[in-house]
Amino acid sequence: MDLNFTTEDQAFREEVRSFLRDHLPSEVRHKVLNGLPLERDDYLAWQHALHARGWGGPSWPAEFGGTGWTAVEQYIFDEACAEAGAPRLVPFGLKMVATVIMAFGNKTQQERFLPPILAGTEWWCQGYSEPGAGSDLASVKTRAVRDGDHYVVNGQKTWTTLGQYADWIFCLVRTDADAKPQRGISFLLIDMKSPGITVRPIITMDGSHEVNEVWLEDVRVPVENLIGEENRGWTYAKFLLGHERTNIAGIGTAKRELARLKRIAASETRHGLPLLEDPLFSAEVARVEIELMALEITNLRVLSAEAENKAPGPEASILKIKGSEIQQRLLELMTEAIGPHALPFDRDAMTAGYQGDYPLDAYARTPTWQYLNLRKLTIYGGSNEIQRNIISQMILGL
Amino acid sequence: MDFSFTEEQNMLVDTAERFVSKEYGFETRNRIIASETGMSETVWQGLADLGLLALLVPEEDGGLNAGPVETMLVMSALGKGLLVEPYLASAVMSTRAIATLASPDQRGEWLERMLGGELIVAFAHDELGTRHEPLAIETRATRIGAGYLLDGRKSVIRHASQAGMLLVSALVEDGVALFALDRDTPGVRLAGYPSVDGARAADVFLEQVYLPESRRLGQGDASDALLAVLDTGLAALCGEALGVLQRSLDTTIEYARTRKQFGVPIGKFQALQHRMADMLIHVEQARSMTYLAAVRALDGDAARRATALSAAKVVVGEACRFVGQQAVQIHGGMGVTDELDISHCFKRLFAIEKTFGSTLDHLDHYRRTLAA
Numbered sequence: 001m002d003l004n005f006t007t008e009d010q011a012f013r014e015e016v017r018s019f020l021r022d023h024l025p026s027e028v029r030h031k032v033l034n035g036l037p038l039e040r041d042d043y044l045a046w047q048h049a050l051h052a053r054g055w056g057g058p059s060w061p062a063e064f065g066g067t068g069w070t071a072v073e074q075y076i077f078d079e080a081c082a083e084a085g086a087p088r089l090v091p092f093g094l095k096m097v098a099t100v101i102m103a104f105g106n107k108t109q110q111e112r113f114l115p116p117i118l119a120g121t122e123w124w125c126q127g128y129s130e131p132g133a134g135s136d137l138a139s140v141k142t143r144a145v146r147d148g149d150h151y152v153v154n155g156q157k158t159w160t161t162l163g164q165y166a167d168w169i170f171c172l173v174r175t176d177a178d179a180k181p182q183r184g185i186s187f188l189l190i191d192m193k194s195p196g197i198t199v200r201p202i203i204t205m206d207g208s209h210e211v212n213e214v215w216l217e218d219v220r221v222p223v224e225n226l227i228g229e230e231n232r233g234w235t236y237a238k239f240l241l242g243h244e245r246t247n248i249a250g251i252g253t254a255k256r257e258l259a260r261l262k263r264i265a266a267s268e269t270r271h272g273l274p275l276l277e278d279p280l281f282s283a284e285v286a287r288v289e290i291e292l293m294a295l296e297i298t299n300l301r302v303l304s305a306e307a308e309n310k311a312p313g314p315e316a317s318i319l320k321i322k323g324s325e326i327q328q329r330l331l332e333l334m335t336e337a338i339g340p341h342a343l344p345f346d347r348d349a350m351t352a353g354y355q356g357d358y359p360l361d362a363y364a365r366t367p368t369w370q371y372l373n374l375r376k377l378t379i380y381g382g383s384n385e386i387q388r389n390i391i392s393q394m395i396l397g398l
Numbered sequence: 399m400d401f402s403f404t405e406e407q408n409m410l411v412d413t414a415e416r417f418v419s420k421e422y423g424f425e426t427r428n429r430i431i432a433s434e435t436g437m438s439e440t441v442w443q444g445l446a447d448l449g450l451l452a453l454l455v456p457e458e459d460g461g462l463n464a465g466p467v468e469t470m471l472v473m474s475a476l477g478k479g480l481l482v483e484p485y486l487a488s489a490v491m492s493t494r495a496i497a498t499l500a501s502p503d504q505r506g507e508w509l510e511r512m513l514g515g516e517l518i519v520a521f522a523h524d525e526l527g528t529r530h531e532p533l534a535i536e537t538r539a540t541r542i543g544a545g546y547l548l549d550g551r552k553s554v555i556r557h558a559s560q561a562g563m564l565l566v567s568a569l570v571e572d573g574v575a576l577f578a579l580d581r582d583t584p585g586v587r588l589a590g591y592p593s594v595d596g597a598r599a600a601d602v603f604l605e606q607v608y609l610p611e612s613r614r615l616g617q618g619d620a621s622d623a624l625l626a627v628l629d630t631g632l633a634a635l636c637g638e639a640l641g642v643l644q645r646s647l648d649t650t651i652e653y654a655r656t657r658k659q660f661g662v663p664i665g666k667f668q669a670l671q672h673r674m675a676d677m678l679i680h681v682e683q684a685r686s687m688t689y690l691a692a693v694r695a696l697d698g699d700a701a702r703r704a705t706a707l708s709a710a711k712v713v714v715g716e717a718c719r720f721v722g723q724q725a726v727q728i729h730g731g732m733g734v735t736d737e738l739d740i741s742h743c744f745k746r747l748f749a750i751e752k753t754f755g756s757t758l759d760h761l762d763h764y765r766r767t768l769a770a
Contacts, residue, residue: 001467002400003693009399072399262768276769279762286765290709297686304401318679391678392671396651 003297005076013076020084023049027352029085033260035366036352037208040123040165043090047120050089056118059095064102064110065118071303075247082252083259090162093117093124097170099243100187100236104228113168113189125163127171127190127214128237130156135386137172138181138234142216144173144188151175151188151226153196153219159380163199163212166192171216176231187233189225190216206372207347241382248316248381249299249323254292257330261285264337264363275337284336288329295322314394317387324377324384331374334367342368401689403471410468413448414475422479424739427596430482436598437483437560445485446515454493459509466630466695470637470688477641480739480746482597484518484557486638491631492519492565495576499616499623508563508578520561522552522579522602523628530755530763532628533621537604539568539575539614546570546614548577548585548607558600559590565615566604573619577609584608595749596742625700632707632754633695636688636714639750643681643717646725646743650674653729653740670728677721684717705767708760714750715757722747 005013028042050056058077060066069077082088089095098117101109116122133139142155153173163169169190176184190197196219201209228236265275265285275281302315335342341364349358349365358365378384392398403411421444430438445451450472455461462468469490476485489512496508496519511517528534537550548568558564564579564586579586585607590600616623651674654665664670691710697703722744726733729740751757 001403001689001693003690005399266769274769279765282765282768283761285768286761287712289768290712290761290764291683293690293709294683294686294713297690298682300399301401301686304399308402315682318682321679322683385672388672388675389668391675392665395678396665396671396674398651398654398665398671398674 003300005072009072009076012073013080016077016080017084019053019055020080020086023053024084024086025049028087031352032085032087033256034362035260035370036350037369038087040162043087044120046087047089051119056120057094057098058089060098060118061102064098064114071306075251075299075303078247079252079255082250083256085256088253090123092126092161092166092170093122093168095243096126096240097124097168097189100170100227100240103239104187104236108224109189109227122167123162123165125160125166125169125192125212125214127157127160127169129159131158134159135383137237138185140172140174140185142171142173143177144175144186144221146175146223147220149223150220151223153188153190153216153221155216157214157216158202158211160199160212160214161210163192163214164201164209168192169197169214170227172233172237175233179231182234184231185233185237186230187227187236188221189227190219190221194219194221196220204373204376206369207345208369208373210373249295249319250327251292251296251299251323254295254323254326254330257327257334258285258289258292260363261330261334261337264334264367267361267363268337268339281333281337284333288326288333291322292326295319295326298322314390317382317390317394320381321378321384321387327377328371328374331367331371335371338364338367342371345369403467407468407471410464411471411475414450414472415478417444417448417450418475418479418481422481424742427480427482427742431592431596435560436592436596437557441481442483442518443515445483445489446513449513450485451489451493451515452513454490454497455509455513456497456505459497459505459513461509461513466633466692469630469634470640470692473634473637474641474644474688477638477746478645480596480642480645480742482595484520484560486631486634487521487557488512488519488561490634491521491627494630495521495565495615495623495627496578498626499576499620500578501616504578504612504615517563518557518561519563519565519578520555520558521627521631522555522558522564522566523624524553524555525551526553530759532625533574535567535569535574537566537568539570539577539609541571542608545608545610546577548579548604548609550604552602552604554593554599555602556593556597556599558602559588559598564602566602567624574621574624576615576620576624578613578615579604579607579609593749595746597749622700625704626696628754629703629707630695632711633688633691635750635754636684636691636710639714639718639747640681640685640688642743642746642750643684643721646721646740646747647674647677647681649740649743650677650725650728657730664728673724673728677724680717680720684714687713701767705764708755708763711755711760712757712764715760718747718751719757 025045057066058074062068101113130140144151144153171188172185173188174184175186196217198215200213202211268275270278299319341360452461453464457463539546539548566577566579585605587603588600593599655663657664687710691707694703694706725740726744732738733740
C-alpha cells in the first residue's frame, strides 16, 4: 500500500500548476478565490486557454481531440485547477453530451458537434428535469412526435443551468407514450435558436440567475439530431450518470474553500483571539479539515479501483454525499466566522471591481450568497437522499 | 498510489480470519470472558503457533519483522472476533518497545518467550491525569546504587493481571525511561477489574519498587521511542476498530434483511436504509483514515505523525460511536440484550473510542495545530 502519487504524477501536477500560473486569467482567478459570481466570458476565457494548450477535453479520449488522461491524471488536473482558482469546467457540453455523442452518436454527429465543444465555441445545456420529473427522471412528459424528417417537440424543461447562454440543448423526450416509462424515451439534440423555444429565468434565493425554465412549443427538430435509436434514450442517460462522477467529490474546490475559511478565521477574533485559535471555532474547522482528508483518501481508493478496471460502482454515491456536505459546511463556517456581517446583502457589492461605499471587509461580502447558492449541492445530480437509496440498494443489498 | 495488498499480506489476513472464525465463536468468547483469568491460554498458544505473535519481532530475533500495514490487517481480523487476549499490548506495543529500545541481551531474554506465547507483557504507561498528553508522566524512577526505585500509579492498564511482565514508563534524571518489571516484584500491587468490553485491566501501584539497571530499556531519554510505540499502538487500534465496525455493520444488515415487522423485512424501511447508508459511509471514511494511520505510523517526523494519527482517531472514533449506537438501535429491543453479539460489539467500540485519547482529545490536539 502506498498513498503517494508516483513521481510521474507529481511531475504532471507541477506541469498543470505551472500552466495555471501562466495562463489562468488573473481576473478570473480573483473572482474564484474570493467567491465572486462568474459570468459567461469567465468560463469561456478559461476553456479557450485550455484549448490553446491542447487540454480542452481533459476527460476525452485522444481520438476525439481530448487529452487521453487516465482517471488519476484527470483527478490531479481537476484538483490543481480548483486549488489555483480556475472556474469549474461547464460540464453540460464537455462531460455530458460529448460523452453520449462519443459513445452513441454517429460519425456525422461526432464531427459536427464535438469540435465546437472542445474549442468553447458552442455552449450546451441539459434538458432532463421537468416540473414533474426531478429525481424521478423516467417520468419525463415532453413529447416528440415524428413528422416526416422532423420531430415536433412540445413540453417544458426546468432547472436548466446556464441555459441563457446556450446554443444547444440535449433533451430526454418521450417518443412512445404507451411503453413502460423507461422504454419510450429518446435523446434529442435541439438548436436553442429553433422557433418555439422560450427561456425564462428562475431566480434562486441568493439572487442569482443560474437556472431557467425552457419551454418547447411545436419545435421542429431534424431527425438526424436523434442520438442512437429511438426509444433507447434512457439507456444513454443512465450510461451518462455512471460517467459524470470522476470529480464528484470536489476535493480541490473544498481544499481551496478550506484555505479561504482559514484566512477569514485568522482575521476575525473572539475574546481577543483569532477565531483560528478559539477552542470552539477551531474545533469545527479541524473537524471539517479531517473529514476532507478522509474523503480525499476515499476518493483515491475509488479512482484506483477504477484504474484496475473494477467498475466505478455505487461508491461514487459516498463521494457525492460527503463532498457536498463538506462544501456546504465550509460556507456555513465562513458565514459563522464573519458574524453579523453575514447579514448585509447588497448584490452590487458582490461583483468584481465594485468601488462603492460598503462598510464590509472584502472577504465578508461573499460567504452569504455562496452559502445560499450551495444549498443546491445536496439536491442536484441525484439528491443526497437518492444517493442513500443507491447505497442501501446497490452496496448493502437492502 | 496503490491501495492493494501483497499476496503475503492477503495470506496473513486469511490466516488470522480463519483462526478467529474457527476458534473464537461468540459462545467461546463468552466462556473466556467469564473464566477466572479472562483469557484463553489455548487461543494465545494458537496465535503463537500461527506466527502471529512474531509479527513485529525483528528477523534477527526470529520474527517476521512486519510493518504497520500487516499489523493493521491482523488487528482488523482479530477485531472481527472481538478478541480479548493481550495482542495489542503484548504482541504489538511491548514487542515494538523492546525491539526498538532493548539491548541484545534483553531482547534475547524476552522476545523469544514472547513470540512463543510463554511470556505476556502489558504496557503500563497511562496514568490518572495523562488523558492524551502522552508525556505527562508522574511515576518516578529514582537512581539508587546500581538500580532504581520506582514510585507511582499506572491507571487502567489492560491485561496487567494476565501479564508476566509490565513495561512501565517513568521519569528519570535525563527524561523518560521504560522499565521491564516482573509482576511479582516486591512493591507492585495490582487492583484488578473487568473492563466494560470484557477484557481485564488493573490499576498498578508502585511503591519503592527496586529494579536493577539491567531492567531499564535503552540509555538516555526514551521520549521519542515511547511516542513511536504509542503511535504504533494507536494505528493498530484503528485497525482493530475497522474489524469491529465491519462486523457491526454486517451483523446489522443481516438482521435488517431477516427481521420482519408489519409483514416486511425492516431493511425495506427507508428510514433504516438511510441510517445504514450513513453507517457504511462512516466505515469507509474510517477505513481510509486507518490506511493513512498505517502508512504514517513510522513517519520519523513525530509532530507530523501525531497530527495524522489524531486525524485518524477522530474519524475512527466518530465511526465507533455512530456505527455502534445505530447498530444497537436498528436491532431494537434485542440490541440492548447481553444475548446478542451486537451489544458486545457496541461495548468494544465504546472502549476503543476512549482508548489512547478520545475523539475530543484528538480533535483538541489537531485543532491546536491549525494556527501554527
